[in-house]
Amino acid sequence: MTKAQANSQATIKTQVAIIGAGPSGLLLGQLLTKAGIDNIILERKSGDYVLSRIRAGVLEQGTADLIREAGAGVRMDKEGIIHKGTDFSFQGEHHHLDLEKYSGGKHVIVYGQTEVTRDLMDERKKSGASTIYEADHVKLHDVDSESPYVTYHHNDEPFRINCDYIAGCDGFHGVTRKSIPQDKLVEYEKVYPFGWLGLMSDTPPVHDELVYCAHERGFALCSMRSETRSRYYLQVPDTDTIDNWNEEKFWDELKRRIPPEMAERLVTGPALEMSIAPLRSYVCETMQYGKIFLLGDAAHIVPPTGAKGLNLAASDVETAFRLFVKIYNEGRTDLIPRYQEICLARVWKAVRFSWWMTMFLHRFESAGRFDFRVQQAEFDYFIHSEAGNTTIAENYVGLPLEELE
Ligand code: APR
Ligand code: PHB
Numbered sequence: 001m002t003k004a005q006a007n008s009q010a011t012i013k014t015q016v017a018i019i020g021a022g023p024s025g026l027l028l029g030q031l032l033t034k035a036g037i038d039n040i041i042l043e044r045k046s047g048d049y050v051l052s053r054i055r056a057g058v059l060e061q062g063t064a065d066l067i068r069e070a071g072a073g074v075r076m077d078k079e080g081i082i083h084k085g086t087d088f089s090f091q092g093e094h095h096h097l098d099l100e101k102y103s104g105g106k107h108v109i110v111y112g113q114t115e116v117t118r119d120l121m122d123e124r125k126k127s128g129a130s131t132i133y134e135a136d137h138v139k140l141h142d143v144d145s146e147s148p149y150v151t152y153h154h155n156d157e158p159f160r161i162n163c164d165y166i167a168g169c170d171g172f173h174g175v176t177r178k179s180i181p182q183d184k185l186v187e188y189e190k191v192y193p194f195g196w197l198g199l200m201s202d203t204p205p206v207h208d209e210l211v212y213c214a215h216e217r218g219f220a221l222c223s224m225r226s227e228t229r230s231r232y233y234l235q236v237p238d239t240d241t242i243d244n245w246n247e248e249k250f251w252d253e254l255k256r257r258i259p260p261e262m263a264e265r266l267v268t269g270p271a272l273e274m275s276i277a278p279l280r281s282y283v284c285e286t287m288q289y290g291k292i293f294l295l296g297d298a299a300h301i302v303p304p305t306g307a308k309g310l311n312l313a314a315s316d317v318e319t320a321f322r323l324f325v326k327i328y329n330e331g332r333t334d335l336i337p338r339y340q341e342i343c344l345a346r347v348w349k350a351v352r353f354s355w356w357m358t359m360f361l362h363r364f365e366s367a368g369r370f371d372f373r374v375q376q377a378e379f380d381y382f383i384h385s386e387a388g389n390t391t392i393a394e395n396y397v398g399l400p401l402e403e404l405e
C-alpha cells in the first residue's frame with residue numbers, strides 16, 4: 001500500500017481490537033463495553049453465517065455467570081435447562097452420575113451455543129458497540145510495538161484500526177495466531193482416528209439428562225437443545241463421509257449403541273441437520289505475543305466429548321477481561337504475563353479431561369480384546385467408585401478459575 005493510499009484509508013482508534021465475532025469475541029466485547037473499555041470486533045463472515053453454525057450446548061456455571069455479567073443471560077436463565085447429573089452406559093449398562101453430589105453442589109446448564117451467540121449479538125447491538133461483519137483481508141501490524149494496528153477492507157474500502165491490544169478470537173483458522181512469528185509458536189496436536197456424525201431433530205430427548213454411551217460398535221451421545229429438540233452423535237471412522245448415511249441408518253445404529261430401554265422409547269424423526277466433525281486436540285502454548293492475546297479456538301481445540309470447547313473459551317475471556325480491567329483502571333501492565341500462565345494451567349486440565357473422556361468412551365479399531373476389557377474395567381472403576389465419580393464430576397462441571405493475583 002503506498003503512503004498516499006495509507007493516508008487515504010479511514011483510520012479508527014480503539015483500546016482493544018477484537019478479531020472474530022464467535023462466542024469468545026462477542027463475550028469479551030460485551031464485558032469490555034460494560035466496563036467502559038472501548039473495543040471494535042472485526043468478523044470475516046456475516047452475522048447470519050455465524051448464527052448458522054451448529055455447536056455444543058453444555059455451559060459450566062462459571063460460563064453462565066460470565067454470560068450474566070455480560071448482560072446476556074436473561075433468555076439462558078429462562079430457557080436453559082439445569083442438569084444436576086449426567087449419564088453413562090457401557091455395552092447398554094446404564095448409570096446416572098450425580099454431578100451435584102460429587103462436585104460439591106455444582107451443576108451445568110444445557111443451552112445451545114448458537115443461542116448464546118444470538119443473545120450476545122443482541123446485547124451488543126443494544127449497547128451500540130461496533131461489530132464490523134464481512135470484514136475482508138484482516139491484517140495485524142506492528143503487533144510487538146507500542147502502536148499495533150489492524151487493517152481490513154469492508155465493501156472494498158480500506159480501513160485501519162489503531163489500538164492498544166489485539167484479542168485474537170478468530171478460531172483455529174483465524175489470522176491472529178498466524179500473525180505471531182512461527183518460531184515463537186509452541187504447539188501440540190493429537191488427531192483421533194474417528195469423527196462424530198451429528199443429527200439434530202425436532203423430537204423429544206430420549207432421556208432427561210445427557211447419556212454418554214460406550215459400546216463395542218462405537219460411541220454414541222444422546223443430548224438435547226430443549227424439551228422438544230434433540231441432538232445425537234455417533235462415532236464414525238475418520239474415513240467416513242455423510243454420503244454413507246441417511247436418517248434411517250442413523251436411527252438404527254443409534255438404537256444399537258444406547259441402553260435397550262432407551263432404544264425402545266427413542267422417538268425418531270426427520271433430520272434438521274446431519275454432519276460429520278473430526279476429533280482432535282490442539283494447544284498453542286503461545287497464548288500471548290507482544291500486544292496479541294489468543295482466546296478460545298484460536299489457541300486450543302478439544303474433542304467435544306468433555307463439552308469443554310465453549311467453556312474453555314469463556315475462561316480465557318474471563319481472564320483476559322479481568323486483566324484488561326486491571327490494566328485500564330489501575331495501570332497494572334505488570335500482570336500481563338499472568339494471562340498465559342493462568343490460561344495454560346486451565347487449558348491443559350480441560351485438554352486432559354477431554355482426551356480422557358474420548359479414550360474412555362470410544363472404540364479404537366486398533367485396540368484388541370485386552371484393551372476392550374481394560375476399558376470395561378476403567379468404566380467399572382470410574383462409574384462405581386466415589387473417587388471415580390468425583391473426578392468426572394468436578395472436571396465436567398468445571399474446575400475453579402485461578403485469580404490474576
Ligand atoms: N478475520 C475476521 N474474523 C475471522 C477471521 C479473520 N481472518 N478468521 C476467522 N474469523 C471468525 C470466524 O468467522 C468465527 O466467527 O472468528 C470467529 C471464531 O469463532 P469460533 O470459531 O466459534 O471460536 P470461538 O469464538 O473461540 O468459540 C469457541 O466455538 O468452535 C466452537 O467448539 C468451539 O465451542 C467452541 C467455541
Ligand atoms: C451437544 O449437545 O452438542 C453436546 C453435548 C455434550 C457434549 C458434546 C456435544 O459433550
